[in-house]
Amino acid sequence: MGERGFKHHPYIPNSLPEVQAEMLRELGLNSLEDLHAEIPKELVFKGTMNLPEPLKSEYELRRHVERLMGKNKTCKENICFMGGGCWPHFVPAICDEINQRAEFLTAYAGEPYEDHGRFQSLFEYQSLVAELVDMDVVNVPTIDGAQAAATALRMAGRITGRGELLLAGTISPEKLLVIKNYCGPDLTCRKLDYDKRTGQVDMPSLQTALSGETAAVYFENPNYLGIIEEQGQQIADLAHAAGAVCVVGVDPSSLGVLEPPSGYGADIVCGELQPLGIHMNYGGGLAGFIATRDEERFVMEYPSRLFGIAPTIVPGEYGFGDVAYERTSFHDRIHGKEYVGTQSALWGITAGVYLALMGPRGMFELGQTILQKSQYAARQLSKIKGVKGVPFDSSFFKEFVLDFNSSGLTVADINKALQARGIFGGIDLSAAFPELGQCALYCVTEIHTKEDIDTLVEELADILGY
Amino acid sequence: MLRIKRDHKVRRFHQAKWDEPVIFELHNSGERGVQVPLTEAGIVASVGDGLSTIPASMRRKAELRLPEVAQARVLRHYLRLSQETLGADLNIEIGQGTCTMKYSPKINEALARSPQMTELHPAQDPDTVQGILEVMYKMDLFLREISGMDRFSLQSGSGSQAAMAMAAIVRAYHQSKGEDLTRDEIITTIYSHPSDAAAAIVKGYKIITIYPDAEGYPDLQALKQAISSRTAGLIVANPEDTGVFNKRIAEFTRLVHEAGGLCCYDQANANALLGITRAKEAGFDMCFFNLHKTFSTPHGCGGPGGGAVGVLEELAGFLPVPLVEFVGGRYILNYDLPDSIGKVRMYYGVPPVMLKAYSWIMSLGAEGLYEAAKVSVLNNNYLYSKIMQIKGADAPYVRDKQPIEQIRYSFEALKQETGVEVEDIQNRMPDFGLHMWTSHHPYLVPSPVTLEPTESYSKTELEEYCATLGHVVQEARENPDIVKTAPHNSVCHKIDYSVLDRPEDWCITWRSYLKKTKPE
Numbered sequence: 001m002g003e004r005g006f007k008h009h010p011y012i013p014n015s016l017p018e019v020q021a022e023m024l025r026e027l028g029l030n031s032l033e034d035l036h037a038e039i040p041k042e043l044v045f046k047g048t049m050n051l052p053e054p055l056k057s058e059y060e061l062r063r064h065v066e067r068l069m070g071k072n073k074t075c076k077e078n079i080c081f082m083g084g085g086c087w088p089h090f091v092p093a094i095c096d097e098i099n100q101r102a103e104f105l106t107a108y109a110g111e112p113y114e115d116h117g118r119f120q121s122l123f124e125y126q127s128l129v130a131e132l133v134d135m136d137v138v139n140v141p142t143i144d145g146a147q148a149a150a151t152a153l154r155m156a157g158r159i160t161g162r163g164e165l166l167l168a169g170t171i172s173p174e175k176l177l178v179i180k181n182y183c184g185p186d187l188t189c190r191k192l193d194y195d196k197r198t199g200q201v202d203m204p205s206l207q208t209a210l211s212g213e214t215a216a217v218y219f220e221n222p223n224y225l226g227i228i229e230e231q232g233q234q235i236a237d238l239a240h241a242a243g244a245v246c247v248v249g250v251d252p253s254s255l256g257v258l259e260p261p262s263g264y265g266a267d268i269v270c271g272e273l274q275p276l277g278i279h280m281n282y283g284g285g286l287a288g289f290i291a292t293r294d295e296e297r298f299v300m301e302y303p304s305r306l307f308g309i310a311p312t313i314v315p316g317e318y319g320f321g322d323v324a325y326e327r328t329s330f331h332d333r334i335h336g337k338e339y340v341g342t343q344s345a346l347w348g349i350t351a352g353v354y355l356a357l358m359g360p361r362g363m364f365e366l367g368q369t370i371l372q373k374s375q376y377a378a379r380q381l382s383k384i385k386g387v388k389g390v391p392f393d394s395s396f397f398k399e400f401v402l403d404f405n406s407s408g409l410t411v412a413d414i415n416k417a418l419q420a421r422g423i424f425g426g427i428d429l430s431a432a433f434p435e436l437g438q439c440a441l442y443c444v445t446e447i448h449t450k451e452d453i454d455t456l457v458e459e460l461a462d463i464l465g466y
Numbered sequence: 467m468l469r470i471k472r473d474h475k476v477r478r479f480h481q482a483k484w485d486e487p488v489i490f491e492l493h494n495s496g497e498r499g500v501q502v503p504l505t506e507a508g509i510v511a512s513v514g515d516g517l518s519t520i521p522a523s524m525r526r527k528a529e530l531r532l533p534e535v536a537q538a539r540v541l542r543h544y545l546r547l548s549q550e551t552l553g554a555d556l557n558i559e560i561g562q563g564t565c566t567m568k569y570s571p572k573i574n575e576a577l578a579r580s581p582q583m584t585e586l587h588p589a590q591d592p593d594t595v596q597g598i599l600e601v602m603y604k605m606d607l608f609l610r611e612i613s614g615m616d617r618f619s620l621q622s623g624s625g626s627q628a629a630m631a632m633a634a635i636v637r638a639y640h641q642s643k644g645e646d647l648t649r650d651e652i653i654t655t656i657y658s659h660p661s662d663a664a665a666a667i668v669k670g671y672k673i674i675t676i677y678p679d680a681e682g683y684p685d686l687q688a689l690k691q692a693i694s695s696r697t698a699g700l701i702v703a704n705p706e707d708t709g710v711f712n713k714r715i716a717e718f719t720r721l722v723h724e725a726g727g728l729c730c731y732d733q734a735n736a737n738a739l740l741g742i743t744r745a746k747e748a749g750f751d752m753c754f755f756n757l758h759k760t761f762s763t764p765h766g767c768g769g770p771g772g773g774a775v776g777v778l779e780e781l782a783g784f785l786p787v788p789l790v791e792f793v794g795g796r797y798i799l800n801y802d803l804p805d806s807i808g809k810v811r812m813y814y815g816v817p818p819v820m821l822k823a824y825s826w827i828m829s830l831g832a833e834g835l836y837e838a839a840k841v842s843v844l845n846n847n848y849l850y851s852k853i854m855q856i857k858g859a860d861a862p863y864v865r866d867k868q869p870i871e872q873i874r875y876s877f878e879a880l881k882q883e884t885g886v887e888v889e890d891i892q893n894r895m896p897d898f899g900l901h902m903w904t905s906h907h908p909y910l911v912p913s914p915v916t917l918e919p920t921e922s923y924s925k926t927e928l929e930e931y932c933a934t935l936g937h938v939v940q941e942a943r944e945n946p947d948i949v950k951t952a953p954h955n956s957v958c959h960k961i962d963y964s965v966l967d968r969p970e971d972w973c974i975t976w977r978s979y980l981k982k983t984k985p986e
Contacts (some may be wrong), residue, residue, distance in 0.1 A: 005837035011569055011762075013924035014841045022926060023848045025898040035847065036742055037868040038711040054831030058573045063827055069582035071597035076585045078594075085812055086588050092500045094537065100579065102552035106570055108550055108765035109562055109903065113895040114481070116957035118767045122985075124489045124850045127976035131531045136978040140768070154668075177787075177808035179633055185646075185670040195787050221524075230521050231986040257517060268642040282598055283588030283813030284770065294978050297971045305768075306974050308966045309488075312959045319961030321835060323972045329664035330906040334673060339664035341626030342758060348487045348764030349544075355490050356540045357499030360530040365502040371516030372505040379513065386659070395519045419591060422918030427589050446820070450506040458680045 001396075005032070006054070010149050022161075075280070079452045080424040083399050083443025084224065085145070085172050085272065086280050089253065090447050092357050095277035099350045109310035111311055112321050119320035122345060125352030130393060132252055132355065132363070133269045134260040136294035139304035141287040143387045146175040148247050148288025149218065152181035152270040154215035155301040157187045165223025166209050166244075168219035169199050170173035170195040170227070173432040187210060194433075197399075199227040201390035210242040220249035225429075225441060226374075226399030227256070227392055236265025249367060252289075252351075253278055253445075255395045256363030257371065268292050275355030278347050287344030287351070300327055303338035366446055370398050373453065374444040378402075380444070380457045386464045391439070398443060401428060405437040406466050415440070417463040423456055476937045477930070479899035482549035489543060490976045493533035496955065499540045514813045530945075531977070552901060552959040558848070561895065561902035563872045563916025564659070565709050566737045566759035568838075574825040575764065578594035578818040583857055588813040598817050599797035601824045603790045605774070608827050612835070613733070614746025616862050617778030619785040621815040623733050628754035628773025629701065630665035630974070634807040635752060635777065636699040637669050639728060642784075642805060644813035649698035653722070655684045656910045657706035657874075660907045662732050666701055683864035684712045685770075685871035697931040704748070705735050707916065708863040709873040710847070719749030720881040727976040728752070728781075736760045737920060738843045738871035743899045752777040772819035775854050788812050840870045841921035845928060849873075849919050856939050858883060862911055872918035874911050877939075881913045886942035886949050888913040893960070894941070894952035 009015045014023065024030065030396040036044075055061045080088045090124040098104065104118065112119050121267045126138040142148045151209045153165050165183060168192045171342040180189050193205035194398065201219055210217070213423070219238040221229045247268045247350030248261035253275035264372075278285040294300035299306070322328075329336030358366065378400045382389025404411055415425040426442035444453065487796045505516070517525065535543070560568035577583070586595055597687040606618040622628035633652065640646040646957040652666040655676045663673045675691040679685040686707070700722045706713040712718065719729040731745045731753035737760045744755040757763050757772030765771065776787060788799035830838065850869050855858050856882030861873050877888045888904055905914035919928055942949050951960065954983075973979035 004833060007837070009830070009834055009837060011571060012827070012837055012841050012921045013927075014699070014845060015837050016922065018842075019925055022846060023844055027844075027847050027851060029847075034842075035840060035868070036738070036870070037715060038870060040713050040741050042603075042749055043716065045742060045744050045747065049741055049832040049835065049836070051608055051611055051829060051832040054834050058829075061573060062577065065577045065825055066580070067575070068584075068600060069597040070582060070859035071600070072582045072586060073590075073594040074581050074585040076581045080590075082587045082589045084589060088587065090503060094500070094541050094544075096579070097541065098548065100575065101548040101553075102543070102550075102555035103548040104552040104763045104767055106554035106556075106559075106751045107551050107767045108554065108559075108565055109768070110901050111892060111903075113893055113953045113958065114552035114557075114901050115767075117486075117547035120488070120550070121544065121547045122767070123974075124976070126974060127488070127490065128532060130975040130977055132527050134979070137891060137974045143769070143810045146809075147627075157851050174809060178810065178812060181786075181808040181810060182630070182668070182895065184638070220686075228520065228524055230524055232949055233523075246927075252504055254702070255526065256527055256530060258520070260528070263527065264523075272611075275897060277522050279584035280587050281584050282586035282590075282817040284765065284816040284818045286812055287770070294974070296867075299972075299974070301968070307500055308972050309972050309976075309979050310961050310963060310965050312890070312961050314959045317485070319958045319965050321961055321966050323890045323966045326967075329660045333660035333663040334667070334811050336660070336664055336907075338668050339630070339661045341624050341659075341661050342624035342769040342771040343625070344766075344770045345768035346770065347765060352489075353540065353619050356535055356543070357531055357537065358502070358532065359497070359499060359534040360496065361534070362500060362502050363530055363532065365504060365718065366518050369502060371520070372513050374508055375513040375516055375519065376509040377615070386727050395521065395524075396922045411479065413589070424587065424590060424594075432490055446503045449503075450508050450608050453509075455479060465562045466926060 002300060015390060017358060030453050033247045047081055049119055055348035077247055078422045078424050079443050081426050081456065082424050084427045084441055085174060086283050086286065087445060088280060088447055089273050089275050091277050091279055092354060094357060095350050096351045099346050103347060108444050119307050121349045121352060122221050122310060122319050125348045126307065128352050128355040131293060132255045133291045134262045135269060135291040136297055138291045139302050139306055141273060141289055142304060143343050144286035145288040146283045147179035148290050149175060151303060151338060152268040152290050153179060153183055153187065153216050153218060155268060156247055158301050159297060160215045160243065162213050164213040165189050166214055167191050168216045168223060169362055170199060170223040172224040198394045199225050199393055200229050203231065206235060206238060210238060214242050214244040216245045216247045217249045222251060222254060222397040225393045225401050226396040228397055232261060232264030248423055252319060254367055257367030273347055273351040276351035278350050287347035289368035301337055305340060330429045336355055364419050369446045373399055373448055374400060377444040377453045380453060380454055384461045384464060385466045398445060399441055400439050404440065411438050411440045414463060418459060421459045423459055476585045476934045477898050483957050483958050486543060486546045488976055490533045492535045492539055492543060495534055497534045497536040499535055508535040521841055557899055557901060557925055558931050559901060560917055560919040560923055560931055561900060563903055563918040566918060566920055568762050568920040569922040570762050570764035571826065574822040577825055578821045580944045583818050583821060596797055597789050601821050603792055603797055605820050605824050606844060607646060609755060609774050612740060613776050614744040615753060616779040616786065617782040617790060619775045620772060620784045620820050621811050622773030622775060623811045623816055624769060624771045625756040625773050626661035626665055627755055627810055629732060630668055631775050631810045632701060632752055633666040633669035635781060636728050638784045638805060638807050639781065640698055651696045652698055653692050653700045655702050655706060656709045656908050658703040658732055659734055662701045671698060679861065682710050686714055689718055689721060693725045695724045696720060699730055701730040701732060703732040703735055705870040707874060709869045710863050712871050715748045734759060735871060737851065738839050740839040741832060742912040744841050751781060757819050757823040763819045763825040770816045770819060771939055772816050774824065811939060825917040827977050838921040845919040845921060845923060846871050849917060849928050854937045858939055872916065874905060875915040876911050876913050878912035880939060880942060884942045884946055886946050888915060890949045893939050894938045894949045895986050896953045897955040900931060900934055913983065915981040
């Protein structure tokens with residue numbers, strides 16, 4: 001049997017046999033086999049791992065992976081009208097430039113003295129999102145927006161000492177599964193009805209459901225169906241009157257034009273950061289934020305890292321560090337709030353860069369452009385026979401429902417046909433919202449040109465036979 | 467000219483110090499960082515300003531006080547902040563124990579940043595994403611080989627989320643047997659990661675914690691006393707964060723099984739075990755790996771990472787949906803798992819991280835993984851021999867053992883002798899371009915230092931780290947003030963952390979800072 005291992009591997013400096021021999025000699029050992037002495041014989045793996053032969057060079061690896069990934073059809077050479085939790089937006093080059101910087105990319109858990117820049121950039125990220133949502137406290141990002149919602153709801157559960165969550169009925173099915181898993185068994189989820197005419201929260205349903213057990217009322221703006229919830233203040237007032245916390249999920253790309261939830265009674269605001277300069281990455285570009293007022297009863301319930309600014313011994317010098325670290329499970333595994341660990345910090349830094357680039361005017365223009373383009377798309381698509389544009393009597397942002405019930409085709413059929421023509425059609429809602437029949441959720445953002453939209457209209461009309 | 471003499475023992479380092487303002491201070495009204503693709507005239511002609519459809523109550527009223535900064539100024543600002551960050555690519559990152567700070571190959575990053583990865587929407591028809599689905603499927607197959615488990619879900623975005631997923635599976639399993647209400651206890655060890663306990667608490671469990679016995683191994687007698695009809699499961703790391711490998715782990719899992727519990731393996735410390743020993747043979751029902759630790763993907767200042775949860779066949783139905791299957795020559799997403807815990811993260815996890823981990827495994831193969839495991843242990847033993855030559859250093863749990871891949875040392879003797887705290891040493895190490903971590907919970911080892919060299923560092927780099935630590939220890943004896951007042955060559959000087967614990971003083975955002983502080 002030949003010598004085991006992979007000598008002279010470029011990633012493993014000490015795979016050199018002569019170096020290994022020297023180190024072993026210093027340790028009084030004869031071979032690598034003498035290591036792992038603490039592993040009992042019966043636990044030593046005697047088989048071989050059936051893994052592919054390694055690709056011997058970086059070039060071969062590149063060829064292999066590029067061939068494999070070349071099988072994907074992307075939203076670059078196709079026109080993508082899908083959103084629903086991950087959205088096609090433009091990514092400024094500087095966002096990528098910063099998040100691939102070796103220092104940010106490979107830092108992890110350093111102290112403020114060697115990672116001052118990491119602490120400052122995340123403090124700035126918190127501060128920039130705080131302006132967007134008009135609140136004073138924002139956390140270091142959570143794993144994704146669904147996790148942010150789930151944690152915000154657990155925070156509400158702890159603050160109220162109650163066990164029931166009331167969730168707007170239009171919540172995304174994916175997000176609901178995350179929340180249910182994360183909040184159970186301590187908290188139970190109850191979906192509210194939505195008003196079939198407006199797509200907004202059904203107020204009688206909310207009034208009936210509120211009780212002394214309600215920990216939180218959760219709704220989104222815009223909601224999963226793209227609809228702008230106009231009853232925010234009434235919902236918050238009802239929640240507060242029942243002693244519950246009002247939690248609102250928000251799309252940050254809307255906040256240049258839409259009122260932030262703090263303006264209509266939200267106690268905890270949460271959402272998804274991906275629209276802010278982060279590529280979709282097949283869903284891997286997600287990161288979540290949570291924001292509250294600067295009140296101890298809220299701040300002490302965050303499980304996340306919270307970075308704060310502090311003076312140093314040198315006048316005029318900024319320092320940064322962890323705020324109220326003793327809340328966290330790093331400090332106390334039993335009494336810490338939920339748990340903390342790796343989340344999505346690099347995307348937080350990226351979202352900060354994005355907001356710094358955009359400024360107030362950029363965020364306003366982004367919101368306005370999305371409104372205009374999505375309204376135009378909805379209007380043009382409604383003109384197609386067999387398509388009913390936006391079956392809800394409400395205004396919308398970025399996404400809207402298209403009703404294909406009278407087309408005689410299923411959304412699945414339509415999307416197959418669109419795909420063959422280089423278009424990724426809107427998300428099929430027929431499984432998650434069976435009461436809507438054959439409806440699809442279309443997403444139009446600043447990246448869509450008039451030509452893209454007109455192409456969709458033409459192709460759809462052709463597919464539907466008009 | 468004379469040859470330049472280079473005989474200093476420690477690196478004469480100074481971190482880039484830009485004295486950078488906070489981004490809001492760069493504001494200059496009217497400057498812009500980037501132009502938004504605006505609406506074409508034809509659309510404006512059709513729909514107008516787009517705003518009038520929004521009810522007045524829902525239009526933003528408060529001024530948006532984001533800074534206005536021109537592009538190159540934003541770039542410079544963040545490049546400077548990046549230079550004020552000591553990433554693992556720049557330093558000998560062996561001072562961050564438990565985190566496996568190995569080299570993240572650049573080729574993997576380049577591959578993951580191609581449009582074939584970045585420009586995919588998660589709702590695309592599986593037929594259009596066969597490449598990335600194949601990567602996800604192959605990762606499942608690879609991890610099965612590495613662990614002996616039968617099925618993996620790569621949905622978790624981190625180790626802690628994977629620990630939570632395991633606890634959720636334990637609960638769903640007992641629920642399926644009608645025992646979830648009576649089995650309400652999870653057993654863990656004190657030197658498993660804090661999240662193993664904390665995430666199980668989130669899933670409604672009471673925690674019973676096993677401490678080390680006199681020899682430093684998890685206490686078998688304590689385990690026997692802890693096990694009862696209330697036991698839902700065991701969630702442990704092995705080796706533990708001290709670097710001690712629980713030799714009796716098979717007995718632990720057997721005893722928990724006999725009581726009807728499930729055994730869950732936190733494999734955050736798996737780097738030394740690749741091809742050496744596996745979860746299955748140790749009797750575990752499930753395990754998780756951190757792709758950003760063992761499988762080399764970069765840590766990103768704290769994510770995005772990847773947690774891969776693997777289970778035995780009989781538990782596969784409890785995994786989060788969807789699973790990637792290979793059916794009829796194509797990859798599909800299978801949501802049909804009636805017992806599934808649902809979801810732990812949106813969509814499928816972090817696919818670019820999976821692609822990087824896949825590329826790493828493809829660069830090493832089975833023998834390369836074995837080499838990585840062996841060298842990580844060789845490096846740690848070598849480091850150990852050097853550290854123990856530093857007077858004042860001790861390794862309480864591994865003293866009479868051959869360590870695995872990391873060690874929690876104690877510098878308590880040095881503190882008793884000199885009054886220099888381990889936090890002072892921690893503050894001094896950045897003056898030489900190095901990081902040194904103490905510990906998270908539990909704080910049982912006095913004056914702790916946790917080091918993990920991985921396979922990524924050369925012998926001379928290990929020696930540099932030890933020489934620098936030795937130098938700081940010498941300073942602690944000869945010139946303690948320089949250690950106690952450190953850092954000196956870093957971006958900033960000693961911070962007054964006390965403000966961060968006082969509600970009236972903490973400022974978590976710039977706007978809060980402006981509200982809560984008064985100019986002198």
